[in-house]
Amino acid sequence: MIKCEEVLKRLNEYIDKELDETVTKEIMEHLKLCKYCCRHHDFEVQLKELIKKSCFDKKAPEILKNKISEMLGE
Amino acid sequence: MATANTNQDKKRKFEEQFLPLMDNLYNIAMRMTRNSADAEDLVQETYLKAFRFFDHFQEGTNARAWIITILTNTFRTKYRKYQKEPIQVDFDSIENFFLVDEIKPQIQPANKSEAKGSEEITEILKAYVSDDIIKALENVPEQFRLAVLLSDVERFNYQEIAEIIGVSVGTVKSRIFRGRKILQKQLLDLAKAKGIVGVKK
Numbered sequence: 366m367i368k369c370e371e372v373l374k375r376l377n378e379y380i381d382k383e384l385d386e387t388v389t390k391e392i393m394e395h396l397k398l399c400k401y402c403c404r405h406h407d408f409e410v411q412l413k414e415l416i417k418k419s420c421f422d423k424k425a426p427e428i429l430k431n432k433i434s435e436m437l438g439e
Numbered sequence: 440m441a442t443a444n445t446n447q448d449k450k451r452k453f454e455e456q457f458l459p460l461m462d463n464l465y466n467i468a469m470r471m472t473r474n475s476a477d478a479e480d481l482v483q484e485t486y487l488k489a490f491r492f493f494d495h496f497q498e499g500t501n502a503r504a505w506i507i508t509i510l511t512n513t514f515r516t517k518y519r520k521y522q523k524e525p526i527q528v529d530f531d532s533i534e535n536f537f538l539v540d541e542i543k544p545q546i547q548p549a550n551k552s553e554a555k556g557s558e559e560i561t562e563i564l565k566a567y568v569s570d571d572i573i574k575a576l577e578n579v580p581e582q583f584r585l586a587v588l589l590s591d592v593e594r595f596n597y598q599e600i601a602e603i604i605g606v607s608v609g610t611v612k613s614r615i616f617r618g619r620k621i622l623q624k625q626l627l628d629l630a631k632a633k634g635i636v637g638v639k640k
Contacts, residue, residue, distance in 0.1 A: 404560070416572055420470055433483060
Protein backbone atom coordinates (compact mmCIF):
# COMPACT_ATOMS: atom_id res chain seq x y z
CA MET A 366 0.00 0.00 0.00
CA ILE A 367 1.07 3.57 -0.72
CA LYS A 368 2.74 5.24 2.27
CA CYS A 369 1.49 8.31 4.16
CA GLU A 370 4.58 10.25 3.17
CA GLU A 371 3.88 9.62 -0.50
CA VAL A 372 0.19 10.50 -0.13
CA LEU A 373 0.98 13.82 1.53
CA LYS A 374 3.53 14.63 -1.14
CA ARG A 375 0.97 14.10 -3.88
CA LEU A 376 -2.04 15.57 -2.10
CA ASN A 377 -1.99 18.76 -4.16
CA GLU A 378 -2.08 16.88 -7.42
CA TYR A 379 -4.72 14.52 -6.06
CA ILE A 380 -7.00 17.38 -5.05
CA ASP A 381 -6.41 19.14 -8.37
CA LYS A 382 -7.22 15.88 -10.20
CA GLU A 383 -3.88 15.80 -11.96
CA LEU A 384 -2.89 12.20 -11.19
CA ASP A 385 -3.45 9.18 -13.38
CA GLU A 386 -6.18 6.71 -12.58
CA THR A 387 -3.97 4.13 -10.86
CA VAL A 388 -2.37 6.55 -8.39
CA THR A 389 -5.68 8.31 -7.81
CA LYS A 390 -7.26 5.01 -6.82
CA GLU A 391 -4.35 4.10 -4.57
CA ILE A 392 -4.63 7.42 -2.74
CA MET A 393 -8.41 7.16 -2.53
CA GLU A 394 -8.11 3.74 -0.88
CA HIS A 395 -5.44 5.01 1.49
CA LEU A 396 -7.60 7.96 2.53
CA LYS A 397 -10.47 5.66 3.41
CA LEU A 398 -8.28 3.86 5.90
CA CYS A 399 -5.92 6.54 7.20
CA LYS A 400 -7.37 9.16 9.50
CA TYR A 401 -4.14 11.14 9.55
CA CYS A 402 -3.96 11.62 5.79
CA CYS A 403 -7.70 12.09 5.56
CA ARG A 404 -7.45 15.03 7.95
CA HIS A 405 -4.76 16.59 5.76
CA HIS A 406 -6.87 15.99 2.70
CA ASP A 407 -9.96 17.61 4.21
CA PHE A 408 -7.92 20.59 5.28
CA GLU A 409 -6.40 21.17 1.85
CA VAL A 410 -9.79 20.83 0.14
CA GLN A 411 -11.47 23.25 2.51
CA LEU A 412 -8.61 25.72 2.29
CA LYS A 413 -8.78 25.64 -1.50
CA GLU A 414 -12.49 26.47 -1.29
CA LEU A 415 -11.82 29.23 1.20
CA ILE A 416 -9.20 30.76 -1.10
CA LYS A 417 -11.66 30.78 -3.98
CA LYS A 418 -14.36 32.33 -1.85
CA SER A 419 -12.02 34.95 -0.37
CA CYS A 420 -10.32 35.93 -3.61
CA PHE A 421 -13.35 36.10 -5.84
CA ASP A 422 -15.22 38.51 -3.68
CA LYS A 423 -15.34 41.69 -5.71
CA LYS A 424 -17.29 42.94 -8.65
CA ALA A 425 -15.47 45.10 -11.15
CA PRO A 426 -16.30 48.73 -10.28
CA GLU A 427 -18.96 50.43 -12.40
CA ILE A 428 -16.52 53.17 -13.34
CA LEU A 429 -14.20 50.57 -14.84
CA LYS A 430 -17.03 48.95 -16.78
CA ASN A 431 -17.96 52.35 -18.18
CA LYS A 432 -14.39 53.15 -19.13
CA ILE A 433 -14.04 49.89 -21.00
CA SER A 434 -17.36 50.29 -22.77
CA GLU A 435 -16.33 53.78 -23.84
CA MET A 436 -12.98 52.54 -25.01
CA LEU A 437 -14.55 49.83 -27.14
CA GLY A 438 -17.03 52.30 -28.56
CA GLU A 439 -14.36 54.51 -30.04
CA MET B 440 -21.40 50.74 -44.85
CA ALA B 441 -20.38 47.09 -44.98
CA THR B 442 -17.24 47.92 -43.04
CA ALA B 443 -19.19 49.71 -40.38
CA ASN B 444 -21.42 46.70 -39.94
CA THR B 445 -18.47 44.35 -39.74
CA ASN B 446 -16.91 46.55 -37.09
CA GLN B 447 -20.15 46.59 -35.14
CA ASP B 448 -20.32 42.82 -35.44
CA LYS B 449 -16.81 42.46 -34.21
CA LYS B 450 -17.47 44.71 -31.26
CA ARG B 451 -20.67 42.90 -30.36
CA LYS B 452 -18.99 39.48 -30.55
CA PHE B 453 -16.11 40.70 -28.43
CA GLU B 454 -18.39 42.17 -25.81
CA GLU B 455 -20.54 39.06 -25.63
CA GLN B 456 -17.56 36.82 -25.03
CA PHE B 457 -15.34 38.94 -22.87
CA LEU B 458 -17.29 41.49 -20.86
CA PRO B 459 -18.88 38.81 -18.63
CA LEU B 460 -15.33 37.88 -17.58
CA MET B 461 -14.53 41.29 -16.13
CA ASP B 462 -15.10 40.25 -12.51
CA ASN B 463 -12.67 37.36 -12.98
CA LEU B 464 -10.04 39.66 -14.42
CA TYR B 465 -10.59 42.31 -11.80
CA ASN B 466 -10.16 39.87 -8.93
CA ILE B 467 -6.96 38.43 -10.36
CA ALA B 468 -5.69 41.94 -11.04
CA MET B 469 -6.50 42.96 -7.47
CA ARG B 470 -4.55 40.03 -6.06
CA MET B 471 -1.59 40.59 -8.36
CA THR B 472 -1.23 44.38 -8.11
CA ARG B 473 -2.57 44.50 -4.55
CA ASN B 474 -4.35 47.81 -5.05
CA SER B 475 -7.49 48.92 -6.84
CA ALA B 476 -6.01 51.75 -8.93
CA ASP B 477 -3.41 49.50 -10.56
CA ALA B 478 -5.92 46.68 -10.85
CA GLU B 479 -8.31 48.91 -12.80
CA ASP B 480 -5.51 50.05 -15.11
CA LEU B 481 -4.41 46.50 -15.68
CA VAL B 482 -7.90 45.29 -16.55
CA GLN B 483 -8.49 48.23 -18.84
CA GLU B 484 -5.24 47.66 -20.69
CA THR B 485 -6.02 43.95 -20.95
CA TYR B 486 -9.34 44.68 -22.65
CA LEU B 487 -7.73 47.17 -24.98
CA LYS B 488 -5.11 44.64 -26.07
CA ALA B 489 -7.63 41.81 -26.29
CA PHE B 490 -9.84 43.88 -28.58
CA ARG B 491 -6.89 44.81 -30.74
CA PHE B 492 -5.87 41.16 -31.05
CA PHE B 493 -9.40 39.82 -31.26
CA ASP B 494 -8.79 38.68 -34.85
CA HIS B 495 -6.22 36.25 -33.43
CA PHE B 496 -8.68 34.68 -31.05
CA GLN B 497 -9.80 31.31 -32.29
CA GLU B 498 -13.54 30.98 -32.04
CA GLY B 499 -14.49 28.00 -29.89
CA THR B 500 -11.32 27.98 -27.80
CA ASN B 501 -11.28 28.98 -24.14
CA ALA B 502 -12.02 32.72 -24.03
CA ARG B 503 -11.29 32.98 -20.31
CA ALA B 504 -7.85 31.37 -20.71
CA TRP B 505 -7.12 33.60 -23.70
CA ILE B 506 -7.86 36.91 -21.99
CA ILE B 507 -6.22 35.85 -18.72
CA THR B 508 -3.06 35.09 -20.73
CA ILE B 509 -3.16 38.67 -21.99
CA LEU B 510 -3.67 39.96 -18.46
CA THR B 511 -0.75 37.88 -17.17
CA ASN B 512 1.58 39.13 -19.91
CA THR B 513 0.46 42.71 -19.42
CA PHE B 514 1.05 42.44 -15.71
CA ARG B 515 4.55 41.14 -16.30
CA THR B 516 5.59 43.89 -18.69
CA LYS B 517 3.78 46.72 -16.99
CA TYR B 518 4.59 45.92 -13.42
CA ARG B 519 8.14 44.69 -13.68
CA LYS B 520 8.85 46.23 -10.33
CA TYR B 521 6.75 43.53 -8.72
CA GLN B 522 8.99 40.87 -10.15
CA LYS B 523 11.94 42.35 -8.42
CA GLU B 524 10.58 41.59 -5.00
CA PRO B 525 13.14 39.31 -3.41
CA ILE B 526 12.03 35.76 -3.00
CA GLN B 527 13.33 34.78 0.37
CA VAL B 528 11.88 31.41 0.91
CA ASP B 529 13.69 28.56 2.51
CA PHE B 530 12.18 25.78 0.45
CA ASP B 531 13.69 23.03 2.57
CA SER B 532 11.86 24.29 5.61
CA ILE B 533 8.49 24.32 3.89
CA GLU B 534 8.71 21.00 2.11
CA ASN B 535 7.14 19.16 5.03
CA PHE B 536 5.17 22.01 6.52
CA PHE B 537 1.45 21.45 7.05
CA LEU B 538 -0.63 24.15 8.66
CA VAL B 539 -3.14 21.57 9.83
CA ASP B 540 -0.43 20.04 12.02
CA GLU B 541 0.31 23.37 13.67
CA ILE B 542 -3.03 24.70 14.76
CA LYS B 543 -6.00 23.39 16.63
CA PRO B 544 -9.63 24.51 16.64
CA GLN B 545 -10.63 27.29 19.03
CA ILE B 546 -13.57 25.33 20.23
CA GLN B 547 -12.85 21.71 20.93
CA PRO B 548 -15.74 19.45 20.01
CA ALA B 549 -17.56 18.42 23.17
CA ASN B 550 -17.31 14.78 22.38
CA LYS B 551 -14.09 14.09 20.56
CA SER B 552 -14.96 10.63 19.42
CA GLU B 553 -18.14 11.85 17.79
CA ALA B 554 -16.65 14.86 16.10
CA LYS B 555 -16.25 14.30 12.41
CA GLY B 556 -12.86 15.13 10.94
CA SER B 557 -14.17 17.57 8.36
CA GLU B 558 -16.12 19.49 11.02
CA GLU B 559 -13.00 19.90 13.08
CA ILE B 560 -11.25 21.31 10.00
CA THR B 561 -14.11 23.71 9.37
CA GLU B 562 -13.74 24.86 12.97
CA ILE B 563 -10.02 25.50 12.47
CA LEU B 564 -10.55 27.47 9.28
CA LYS B 565 -13.35 29.54 10.79
CA ALA B 566 -10.62 31.46 12.56
CA TYR B 567 -9.64 33.04 9.25
CA VAL B 568 -11.77 35.70 7.62
CA SER B 569 -11.50 36.55 3.91
CA ASP B 570 -9.16 39.44 4.61
CA ASP B 571 -6.74 37.11 6.39
CA ILE B 572 -6.61 34.78 3.41
CA ILE B 573 -6.11 37.70 1.02
CA LYS B 574 -3.40 39.22 3.19
CA ALA B 575 -1.57 35.90 3.43
CA LEU B 576 -1.84 35.30 -0.30
CA GLU B 577 -0.60 38.77 -1.12
CA ASN B 578 2.54 37.99 0.83
CA VAL B 579 3.26 35.01 -1.40
CA PRO B 580 5.85 35.94 -4.05
CA GLU B 581 4.26 36.84 -7.37
CA GLN B 582 5.10 33.81 -9.49
CA PHE B 583 3.81 31.38 -6.86
CA ARG B 584 0.77 33.55 -6.12
CA LEU B 585 -0.27 33.58 -9.76
CA ALA B 586 -0.07 29.79 -10.07
CA VAL B 587 -2.14 29.32 -6.91
CA LEU B 588 -4.74 31.86 -8.06
CA LEU B 589 -5.14 30.25 -11.47
CA SER B 590 -5.62 26.86 -9.84
CA ASP B 591 -7.67 27.68 -6.75
CA VAL B 592 -9.72 30.63 -7.95
CA GLU B 593 -9.98 30.14 -11.71
CA ARG B 594 -9.81 26.34 -11.48
CA PHE B 595 -7.63 25.87 -14.53
CA ASN B 596 -5.80 22.55 -14.81
CA TYR B 597 -2.00 22.42 -14.78
CA GLN B 598 -1.74 22.18 -18.57
CA GLU B 599 -3.89 25.29 -19.01
CA ILE B 600 -1.90 27.17 -16.38
CA ALA B 601 1.33 26.15 -18.09
CA GLU B 602 0.06 27.65 -21.34
CA ILE B 603 -1.18 30.83 -19.68
CA ILE B 604 2.08 31.50 -17.83
CA GLY B 605 4.33 30.09 -20.54
CA VAL B 606 6.18 27.51 -18.45
CA SER B 607 6.25 23.71 -18.30
CA VAL B 608 3.64 21.64 -16.47
CA GLY B 609 6.39 20.54 -14.07
CA THR B 610 7.10 24.15 -13.19
CA VAL B 611 3.42 24.80 -12.61
CA LYS B 612 3.21 21.80 -10.31
CA SER B 613 6.16 22.98 -8.28
CA ARG B 614 4.92 26.59 -8.10
CA ILE B 615 1.49 25.49 -6.89
CA PHE B 616 3.03 23.15 -4.32
CA ARG B 617 5.39 25.80 -3.02
CA GLY B 618 2.84 28.60 -3.30
CA ARG B 619 0.38 26.73 -1.11
CA LYS B 620 3.10 25.94 1.42
CA ILE B 621 4.19 29.58 1.60
CA LEU B 622 0.56 30.63 1.97
CA GLN B 623 0.08 28.21 4.86
CA LYS B 624 3.23 29.52 6.54
CA GLN B 625 1.84 33.03 6.19
CA LEU B 626 -1.45 31.89 7.69
CA LEU B 627 0.35 30.39 10.65
CA ASP B 628 2.29 33.61 11.26
CA LEU B 629 -0.97 35.52 11.05
CA ALA B 630 -2.60 33.17 13.52
CA LYS B 631 0.27 33.65 15.93
CA ALA B 632 0.25 37.44 15.54
CA LYS B 633 -3.49 37.75 16.02
CA GLY B 634 -3.79 34.97 18.49
CA ILE B 635 -6.77 33.79 16.49
CA VAL B 636 -6.19 30.09 16.64
CA GLY B 637 -4.87 27.75 19.22
CA VAL B 638 -1.34 27.29 18.05
CA LYS B 639 0.17 24.00 19.08
CA LYS B 640 3.42 24.07 20.98
